[in-house]
Amino acid sequence: MVLQPKSFDTPETFFCRAYGKRISIFDCMTSYVDVNALNKKDKPCLKCSQGEQIRGDYAKE
Secondary structure: OOOOOOOOOOOOEEEEOOOOEEEEHHHHHHHHHHHHHHOOOOOHHHHOHHHHHHHHHHHHO
């Protein structure tokens, strides 16, 4: 379980097309890092263009 920073009450969420539900940006980043680190090629996060764009936009903030 990832602990969210205390400064955020409600993290930004978006509708993830790969999972078909609303998830937070932090959950997206965590899933992407886990997929890459553990080499789980069966997860949709590995080649997710939507997540890539959202993570990039968040990094620019």
